[in-house]
Amino acid sequence: MKSLKFCSFLLLLCVVKLAEAQKSPFKFGEISTENLEMMKNPLDSSAGALILLDFGKTTFDHNFQIVLEHHIRIKIFNSSEFDRATVKIPYATDDRVERLKAATYNLVNGKIVESKLSKKDIYEEKVNDNVKQKRFSLPDVKEGTIIEYTYQVNYGSWMSLNPWYFQTSVPVLHSEYIVSLPEYFDYKKIMSGYVILSDHDISTKVGHYGSSTFNMTVQKFVAKNVPAFKEEPYMTTKDDYISKIQFELSNINIPGTLTKRYMPYSYEELSKNYAESESFGKKLTKNKFLTDEIERITSDLTDSKAKIEAIYHYVRDNFEVDREVQTESLRKIFNLKKGYPQDINMLLIAMYNEAGFESNAVRLSTRSNGMLHPLYAIASNFNYTICVVKDGENEYLLDPSKKYLPFNTLDKNCLNGRGMVVTAQNFRWVDLYPSTNNKKQVFASLELSEEGSLKGAISLSRVGYEAIEFREDHKKDVDGYKKTFSEAHTTWVINNHEIEGIDIAEEALTEKIDIELDAYAETMGDIIYLTPIFYGRIVNNPLKSPERLYPVNYGTPIEELVTCRIKVPEGYVIDEKPDPLAIGLPNNGGAFIYNVQQIGDYISVTSKFNIKKIEFSAEEYQYLREFYTQVIAKQAEQVVLKKNG
Structure with a gap:
């Protein structure tokens, strides 16, 4: 993630004094004998661990880049949760992880014994081209141990306001999240889940640069005695139901410096953006190179549905999913007979349009990805594309990228509420219902x-x-x-x-x-x-x-x-x-x-x-x-x- 700076703005900025950030009410290393003597989880006797403290604080630094401070303290009851002592902190390649310290605490002959993590035992690893991680394993972990660690992540972008999860796979005694947002940044707050907050406080403080001032909105969210989130059969994805809070950047407006909108005002606007994009909707026009193949597939057919089915079967049976193919050219996909699932669907749509049918892309979020927000048009929530084609009063939802799917049948993972039809006008949704049982x-x-x-x-x-x-x-x-x-x-x-x-x-x-x-x-x-x-x-x-x-x-x-x-x-x-x-x-x-x-x-x-x-x-x-x-x-x-x- 490249560091984002307001060049002209920062030239004028000699000293920025943001509102004094709220300090953590919890001091690292202050471990009570009572918690070490605790032999059973007070919130759930079957749980192998209890998160005593999960504290996070998000602020903006002098470059208006996001800084997250995270402090976690966990009581280990039995060996089933020893893996929690091996910690991985992922971050983007242009981000920085700083101020990392960790320790293990045990009660030995009535005295608290602290085992500190050595810096030489902290490893930096490459996850992929865009992500790294800090990894370390805490020493001297046994039944009854308390582990504690804290760190700071300096993100290279104001887009990196990560969700805060109040729930985990084990109970949480105290979860607290503080976020301070400058008035220039409009974030949409989205809360989900079933945990009732113990405290939610909103206050305003003043930030200064030069002789000018701006408001900082400080919000505090506290949840106590939070039960573990347990995944159950027949659910979409746990992210739809686990208790969390997230902030989605809508727009930035710094007077005289920068104005930019990141979130469309509506799904209709987002649909139009897709339709008019050179890398998406525009690809579906001017594909005359498909005409000869369409004629070969449909020349002996007179019924419109039979033609639609024949074109679908042609694409499904002759094109392979290959995620190594990196191209925006439908001609190249056609020639190679392989590509991403989205590219194969886009090729099918282009073939229908060239054959004289009305066909559009449908953007959706799969069941494993989660439900779309009912109000906020967040483009990143969409993760899949299928095809819709009309035949008179009938229309069919299709995905030729999966060879085991019959005509007019979607993969079960796509059956997730509704899909957004990509069109520059006459905006609409389609229901993603099963066509069979x-x-x-x-x-x-x-x-x-x-x-x-x-x-x-x-x-x-x-x-x-x-x-x-x-x-x-x-x-x-x-x-x-x-x-x-x-x-x-x-x-x-x-x-x-x-x-x-x-x-x-x-x-x-x-x-x-x-x-x-x-x-x-x-x-x-x-x-x-x-x-x-x-x-x-x-x-x-x-x-x-x-x-x-x-x-x-x-x-x-x-x-x-x-x-x-x-x-x-x-x-x-x-x-x-x-x-x-x-x-x-x-x-x-x-x-x-x-x-x-x-x-x-x-x-x-x-x-x-x-x-x-x-x-x-x-x-x-x-x-x-x-x-x-x-x-x-x-x-x-x-x-x-x-x-x-």
């Missing part, structure tokens, strides 16, 4: 022996995102998948295992498995105890936490259908069987149907599990968790078979 069907036809063994065949069909994810994970190594499957089912004898449809993204994917299971059912004289769903049932509740503060987000609807047809031994009949069950979630969020019956010599079992809603609020969490509990209990119930006579 996550569907798995299991059909088992088996025969049960008097000794409790099962023998027969399983047919497993995957459709929609279930098939997409399977292809993504296993297409390159089907044999490896079969081996892993076999190792995970050690009680099975697998006589045959076939997988069909893995090479064709538009088709269902089917597994056919011939199996034998010795002594699967429990026998006791003339009685057999059988759990009829031996494969495809839900064994563990994924929603383990008793409560949840943030939504459950599946990304796609889920449908799981299990049908088992089991031939019982001659002379046996059902003596006891699970009662039928039909339950549903509030607001038509999902349903579960289960039924067991005997038809002639066969037990017929049907289990249908369905999650219809994509997202459930925190208020709906208990209903959803109990729903899983009932499903698991019902699918585990046994059928009791008894021999006649």
Whole structure:
């Protein structure tokens, strides 16, 4: 990051006296015997560490460059958190890390023993061309240790106002952040998460240069007794929900020196900026070199949708993702048949436009990147580009950079709220909803022996995102998948295992498995105890936490259908069987149907599990968790078979 200076402004600036920065209320090395004697985490007895103090202070120096002071103190309870004693401080190549000191504290024979970090044990490492890091490991760390370190980072840019996290993976006793902002810099404050601040104070102080003055806004944020942030299943990214504060630079206005806007006034303005950019929107015009290829692809087609599909399949099947290709030329991408995912999508858009269709780029933030802010048009929050193309009243969202995606289907990571259509006029959003669900069907036809063994065949069909994810994970190594499957089912004898449809993204994917299971059912004289769903049932509740503060987000609807047809031994009949069950979630969020019956010599079992809603609020969490509990209990119930006579 290059150092940014106001040259003409600084020539006039002989001495700058910014408002006296607030000092840390915590002195390095002041460790209490009480904290060293602490044997259990007072906020969470299961946590292996407690952050006693996390203090940060951001100010602007005499060059209006950002300075961060960071002071951290951690109590280690057990060996699971010893890794915290190895510290990495990343920084840009033009930034500076200064005033670094660290120490370890232990209680030995009732006295506090301090072990200081030696400067020779601090290492500077290159992470990549733009980032370095300071790395050190604190000495004498054991159960009961307190570690402490402090440092200062001088950033070479006023853009580097990093987020402050009140939450971490372990509880925090005291988190405090102070930020002092000159009035010339307009930062938008964005707070997220569910932790309630213990204190939030705003004050104004005066900064001086020469005979002029300017205001400094000083804000203090304090959170106490902060619980650990625990990642849960079915969430987008932890950054959407972890408690933090960040400041995004909107504009700079130094009278008579510099005026510059960094954040557009609206998403509509940002969309127009993309559309009129030479490196983005302008690339989608004047691409006549594509005409001959388009004609070859579509010459035998008359239906507009068929042409759209044909062009999509051409790009998806003939272009490879290669992140080493550095070019802004679509012609070069076309000739090389490879490029970044964005470049491959831009090529598809250009082909549609040359073919006479209305097509635009759609900028979005993936699930792993986080949700877009509802108000502030922060360009850096976007991290992915797809294609939208219109066909009369219909429109299709496409991404040809992933070979396992069928037409009009996006990768699950892209299903994150809404995407911004890049256009210079008629601004709009598109909803990033799944065009298909996550569907798995299991059909088992088996025969049960008097000794409790099962023998027969399983047919497993995957459709929609279930098939997409399977292809993504296993297409390159089907044999490896079969081996892993076999190792995970050690009680099975697998006589045959076939997988069909893995090479064709538009088709269902089917597994056919011939199996034998010795002594699967429990026998006791003339009685057999059988759990009829031996494969495809839900064994563990994924929603383990008793409560949840943030939504459950599946990304796609889920449908799981299990049908088992089991031939019982001659002379046996059902003596006891699970009662039928039909339950549903509030607001038509999902349903579960289960039924067991005997038809002639066969037990017929049907289990249908369905999650219809994509997202459930925190208020709906208990209903959803109990729903899983009932499903698991019902699918585990046994059928009791008894021999006649």
